[in-house]
Amino acid sequence: MMATLHPKLSEERSQTVVSSTKSVKLKIKRSNPNVNSEERFDDYVVPIEKWTTVLDALLDVKSHLDHSVGIRYSCRQASCGSCGMKINGKPALACFTKISELDSDTITVEPMDNFPVVRDLAVGFERMINNHKKVMPYVIRDDSEIDPESGMREFLQSPENVEKYIQFSSCIKCGLCNSACPTMAMDTTFVGPQALAQAYRYIADDRDKGKNKRLKVIDESHGIWRCHFAGSCSQVCPKGVDPAMGIQLLRGYLLGIRD
Amino acid sequence: MERETGAREGLKGWLNPGKIGKFGIERLAWLLMRLTGLGLLAYFIGHIWETSHILDGKAVWDKSLEMTQTTEGHLFLALVIGMCVFHTGNGIRLMIAQMGYGIGKAERPDYPYKPQSINMKGKACIYATLGMAALAMWYGMAVMFA
Numbered sequence: 001m002m003a004t005l006h007p008k009l010s011e012e013r014s015q016t017v018v019s020s021t022k023s024v025k026l027k028i029k030r031s032n033p034n035v036n037s038e039e040r041f042d043d044y045v046v047p048i049e050k051w052t053t054v055l056d057a058l059l060d061v062k063s064h065l066d067h068s069v070g071i072r073y074s075c076r077q078a079s080c081g082s083c084g085m086k087i088n089g090k091p092a093l094a095c096f097t098k099i100s101e102l103d104s105d106t107i108t109v110e111p112m113d114n115f116p117v118v119r120d121l122a123v124g125f126e127r128m129i130n131n132h133k134k135v136m137p138y139v140i141r142d143d144s145e146i147d148p149e150s151g152m153r154e155f156l157q158s159p160e161n162v163e164k165y166i167q168f169s170s171c172i173k174c175g176l177c178n179s180a181c182p183t184m185a186m187d188t189t190f191v192g193p194q195a196l197a198q199a200y201r202y203i204a205d206d207r208d209k210g211k212n213k214r215l216k217v218i219d220e221s222h223g224i225w226r227c228h229f230a231g232s233c234s235q236v237c238p239k240g241v242d243p244a245m246g247i248q249l250l251r252g253y254l255l256g257i258r259d
Numbered sequence: 260m261e262r263e264t265g266a267r268e269g270l271k272g273w274l275n276p277g278k279i280g281k282f283g284i285e286r287l288a289w290l291l292m293r294l295t296g297l298g299l300l301a302y303f304i305g306h307i308w309e310t311s312h313i314l315d316g317k318a319v320w321d322k323s324l325e326m327t328q329t330t331e332g333h334l335f336l337a338l339v340i341g342m343c344v345f346h347t348g349n350g351i352r353l354m355i356a357q358m359g360y361g362i363g364k365a366e367r368p369d370y371p372y373k374p375q376s377i378n379m380k381g382k383a384c385i386y387a388t389l390g391m392a393a394l395a396m397w398y399g400m401a402v403m404f405a
Contacts, residue, residue, distance in 0.1 A: 090281045113268040127266065166367050180282065182289060185272020204365070229353055230289035231377045232282040240372025245362050248376065252359040 023047045024099055026057055028069060029110040032119045041108070042066070048099050054107060055083050055094035058121075070120030078238050081174030085121045086110040091176040091236045112179035127188075128175050131195040134217055137202060140210030155207045168201035168246050170239040177233035177243050189222040193233035196224055197243035200250040211253065219254055285377060288385045292349050295342040302339050333403040341396040348388035356381065 023045050031039040044065050046057045055073055062069050073083040076095045083094040088108055099107060115123035139155065147153045177193040178184050184192055199218055203211045218224045227247050234244040252258035272278075279287045312323040327336055356362050356376075363375025 089277060113272060114266065116266040163366050165365065167365050170368070182273040182278075182286070185268035186270075188267045228289055228292065229285075229356055229376075230282070231285040231374070231381075232278075234374035234376055235282055235285075237372065237374070240368030240370070240374070242363075242365075242368070242372075242374040242376055244374065245365065245376035248357050248362050249359050249365065251357050255358060257358055 022049075024057070024104075025106045026061060027106060027108040028058070028061070028120065029108075030069075030120050031111075031117055032070075033117055034119070042069075050098075050100050052099050053095055054085075054087055054092075054097045054099060054102075054109060057099060057107070058094060058109065070118070070122050072122040079172060081172035084112050084123075084174040084176050084179065086112055086179070091179040093174060093176070093238050096238050112175060114179050114181065114184040115175060123175070125173070125175060128173070128178055128192060128194055131191050132173065132198060134191070135195045135199040135202075135214055136210055136217070137198045139202065139205060139208045140213065141207065142209060157205070157207055161206050164206075165201045165204040168197050168204070168241055168243075171198060171201075171241050172239055174238065176236045176238065177241075180232040180236045182230050182232065183226050183228065187222060187226060190226045191218060191223050193227070193243035193247060196227065196250060197233075197241055197246035200246035203250065203253060215253055218250070224250060224254065283377070284382055284385050288349055288352075288388075291345060292353070295346040298342045299339070299346060302342075333400065336403065337396045337399045340399040341392045344395040345388055345392040348391055349385065352381070352384040352388065 026044045026046050027041045028044065029039065030042050031037075044061045046060045046065075048057060053076075055071075055076060058069065058071055059073075062071070071083065071085075071094070073095065074080040075082070078093050078096040081093070084091060085094055086092075086109065087094065087097050088102060088104060091112055094109070109121060111117045111121050111123045115125070115128070118124050141155070145152060145155065171194065173194065175194065177197070181190075181193050183190050196218060199214045202208050203214055224247060227244075229244060229248065231244045234242045237243065249258070273290060273293065279290065309323050309326070313320045326332055361378075361380050363378060
């Protein structure tokens with residue numbers, strides 16, 4: 001049985017523009033390191049609307065032109081951090097980048113720098129996640145949230161103190177900061193802006209008692225001192241985390257300026 | 260299996276001038292800081308080598324000094340002055356920023372996100388340092404070519 005559309009909805013649909021008059025050339029970097037070292041750019045022409053994102057265009061290519069393009073994506077709303085890639089030479093989330101805002105007829109998409117390529121635009125996050133784990137991204141305390149007498153309890157936090165680290169809690173681990181970082185470009189063992197910003201997030205949390213443990217992890221030759229404040233990490237962060245600020249504030253603890 | 264090849268961009272990650280256009284004046288300052296650091300290190304080694312000629316007698320010492328008494332030598336020294344001023348000025352800016360001053364205050368960010376650490380104070384310092392380096396080079400050349 002066919003459902004009948006409400007007259008108003010029907011009218012709205014008839015007014016919706018379904019065909020696009022504009023199109024862009026999408027240049028996608030293709031490679032499969034598991035097969036060979038060949039790298040090439042494949043060009044696809046895709047129709048766009050004002051609201052089309054780079055991810056929409058890539059999915060258009062996958063649906064209609066070439067099913068074999070390798071990408072990683074999930075939420076389509078800049079929450080999961082899966083679709084990070086280099087768009088016209090700058091790291092960005094594909095789902096958060098509108099083609100109309102790029103002001104270019106040719107969009108070049110490449111896998112993020114400073115990450116091993118899995119295939120085409122998908123990169124491996126193993127090293128970044130390992131560094132993230134290394135800084136112990138959780139509240140460390142001697143006591144537990146499980147209270148033997150009353151059951152579960154909460155470690156309460158004041159609104160004033162939340163403001164000190166809330167900015168750094170927005171990290172979605174997309175890896176754009178590590179991709180933009182010029183130190184990461186030269187030093188594969190550098191802990192990276194993502195992990196350092198997370199170290200600051202937990203150290204600045206006054207419920208946490210793991211400051212000394214974390215500072216020990218980052219105070220080494222490939223740790224925090226390798227950052228030379230180019231600021232590129234903060235410029236590409238899609239969530240306003242500002243890792244460069246976190247790193248400089250973190251240095252204050254090691255220099256004895258901050259308690 | 261992930262392949263580690265390509266896990267770093269390498270030299271083009273920091274030498275590529277295209278990155279400056281994409282990441283701004285802070286990236287230029289970062290690049291110049293590295294280049295001037297390497298330049299000053301090379302000058303320092305060359306300077307030790309040049310002044311070591313004093314051990315070989317006055318004639319050799321005078322001859323070694325003549326190396327910088329040419330137009331090319333003067334231009335080279337002017338470049339050294341510029342590198343020295345930029346490296347010092349930018350180094351002071353970085354030391355202050357790395358102590359946590361002038362980089363804003365951590366707070367809840369609002370869209371569209373503007374990183375507080377990349378602010379006008381920092382940009383003004385970079386432009387001022389570049390200006391001072393250019394001025395020092397100009398003064399050095401004015402003295403040397405007078």
